[in-house]
Amino acid sequence: MSDAIELSVVIPVFNEEENILPMYERLRAALDDLVRGLEIIYVDDGSRDGSWAAIEELATKDQRVRGISFARNFGHQAAVTAGVDHAQGEAVVLIDADLQDPPEVIPELIARWREGYDVVYAQRKKRQGESLFKKLTAALFYRLLHRITDVSIPVDTGDFRLMGPRALAAFRALPERNRFIRGMVSWIGFRQVAVPYERHARAAGETKYPFRKMLRFALDAITSFSFLPLRLSTFLGLGVSVFAFLYIIVVLILKFMGISWPGYTSLMASILFLGGVQLVMIGMLGEYLARVFDEVKRRPLYLVGNSTSKKMDVLPPQRD
Numbered sequence: 001m002s003d004a005i006e007l008s009v010v011i012p013v014f015n016e017e018e019n020i021l022p023m024y025e026r027l028r029a030a031l032d033d034l035v036r037g038l039e040i041i042y043v044d045d046g047s048r049d050g051s052w053a054a055i056e057e058l059a060t061k062d063q064r065v066r067g068i069s070f071a072r073n074f075g076h077q078a079a080v081t082a083g084v085d086h087a088q089g090e091a092v093v094l095i096d097a098d099l100q101d102p103p104e105v106i107p108e109l110i111a112r113w114r115e116g117y118d119v120v121y122a123q124r125k126k127r128q129g130e131s132l133f134k135k136l137t138a139a140l141f142y143r144l145l146h147r148i149t150d151v152s153i154p155v156d157t158g159d160f161r162l163m164g165p166r167a168l169a170a171f172r173a174l175p176e177r178n179r180f181i182r183g184m185v186s187w188i189g190f191r192q193v194a195v196p197y198e199r200h201a202r203a204a205g206e207t208k209y210p211f212r213k214m215l216r217f218a219l220d221a222i223t224s225f226s227f228l229p230l231r232l233s234t235f236l237g238l239g240v241s242v243f244a245f246l247y248i249i250v251v252l253i254l255k256f257m258g259i260s261w262p263g264y265t266s267l268m269a270s271i272l273f274l275g276g277v278q279l280v281m282i283g284m285l286g287e288y289l290a291r292v293f294d295e296v297k298r299r300p301l302y303l304v305g306n307s308t309s310k311k312m313d314v315l316p317p318q319r320d
């Protein structure tokens with residue numbers, strides 16, 4: 001038997017101690033007989049609970065389990081990227097640690113890959129156990145994103161997916177720091193296909209995506225894949241200018257006809273309105289500018305503080 005690894009499963013972990021072992025067991029049940037060489041990579045994104053201890057223990061029991069631990073919390077997308085950077089498998093599956101995405105779907109992903117697809121993404125048909133607010137904002141967000149981006153990013157799709165060798169090579173070369181991975185994988189192209197599934201409730205613990213992080217994530221998605229917000233100020237500016245020009249003519253004509261009136265209300269209304277619009281537009285510019293600054297600084301995407309293998313790279317691989 002060759003010791004080539006056919007599949008690596010990458011699992012980002014942030015305070016998921018109760019989920020480490022159940023995830024491992026369900027992965028084994030689903031994949032043991034199906035995959036020639038299996039590798040399970042847990043990426044501990046600066047957890048403060050017993051997650052790392054649980055990962056280390058698993059790694060001593062099963063050679064196929066590997067763990068990487070970050071120097072601090074660098075975020076979900078950085079953790080996924082680190083897992084892909086370190087994966088040795090021919091194909092890689094990305095899956096959340098909380099068992100919301102059932103490992104039992106992975107065989108279906110593998111089947112489509114073996115048919116010749118480069119990316120097989122799991123698409124949610126149903127979401128269980130999440131707040132109405134989260135479901136509603138997610139549904140709206142994915143549809144808005146779909147409309148305003150140049151890349152066709154499928155709706156209701158998370159990071160739960162399989163990437164084959166060509167897609168992996170392309171993904172590993174993408175250098176950006178503000179990462180919206182599901183969009184980046186769509187951008188890659190090749191042959192992609194969806195597999196529908198039902199998303200379950202979290203097995204244990206709470207969501208690690210509070211509203212603040214969700215908002216940041218949504219802004220990363222929009223700024224990474226659309227220039228529409230920047231263009232919006234041009235369109236609005238043009239519209240307001242045309243209106244202003246016409247209004248100036250009206251005011252002048254009235255003035256020559258000797259009609260004038262105290263203008264407090266209209267002045268206040270236009271000053272407040274335009275002031276608000278200008279601030280919003282400057283804020284949008286700021287969102288892009290901050291990200292450009294962040295990219296230009298070229299700090300590493302993550303730092304590794306600990307690893308279950310002897311060889312450990314603190315820094316991510318050079319991408320360009």
Ligand code: UDP
Pocket residue numbers: 011012013014015016045073074075076077079095096097098100206207208209
């Ligand atoms: N996660 C992470 N770093 C973070 C936040 C989340 O590695 O800063 C992991 C988390 O442990 C889980 C996955 O990313 O495996 C998705 O997070 P979560 O389930 O909390 O998000 P939700 O499903 O509620 O959107």
Ligand code: MG
Pocket residue numbers: 096098100202207
């Ligand atoms: Mg989750």
